[in-house]
Amino acid sequence: MSKIGKAPIKIPEGVTVEISERTVTVAGSKGTLFRKIHPTTKVKIEGGEILVSSNAKDKVGHSIYGTTRALIANMVKGVNSVSGCDREVVGQIAANIREVRPPEPYKGKGIKYRDEVIRRKPGKAAKAVGAPA
Structure with missing residues (x-):
């Protein structure tokens, strides 16, 4: 598993995260962002943290898994603190x-x-x- 992908994403106060089917929606004071998730990647919320996991067996699936985690982390950061929420x-x-x-x-x-x-x-x-x- 990817070192980047294994790290949980902390959800700060004032940020709401919704996961439905293949979409993650992050809303905060600076705006709302959403992203479609690859079918081999699973996203869940546990104890105020977002956990990303993968059931892919190939190299492409693992690279998508780490990238997805980084993109979701940037979404959380963007709707909370960055002036332009969508990088x-x-x-x-x-x-x-x-x-x-x-x-x-x-x-x-x-x-x-x-x-x-x-x-x-x-x-x-x-x-x-x-x-x-």
């Missing part, structure tokens, strides 16, 4: 802006992802310094 929407907006206007290689301006290094190019001034007169 997917925030990330998609950044991707849409980058698609239209990618980061500029000469000055390094633009939307950058965390831990991203933009390759800088030398400008015309650097070329003119070494040129013969």
Whole structure:
């Protein structure tokens, strides 16, 4: 089993979690989020914690299991404390802006992802310094 998947998700005060069929709904002061769950993944609530388990026997099922647990944890965090409750929407907006206007290689301006290094190019001034007169 996944180390990430085994960890229980604590439900803070002011957050309600509902599990029905293949859907998890999380509601809090910042909004409401819902997510469909893969058929091999089971989600249940016990003692103020969300427990995620899997009955999959293959590698893909285990990866979905850990990812599902991380997504539900982000949902709980988003409806409680983050200003933009849906991280997917925030990330998609950044991707849409980058698609239209990618980061500029000469000055390094633009939307950058965390831990991203933009390759800088030398400008015309650097070329003119070494040129013969």
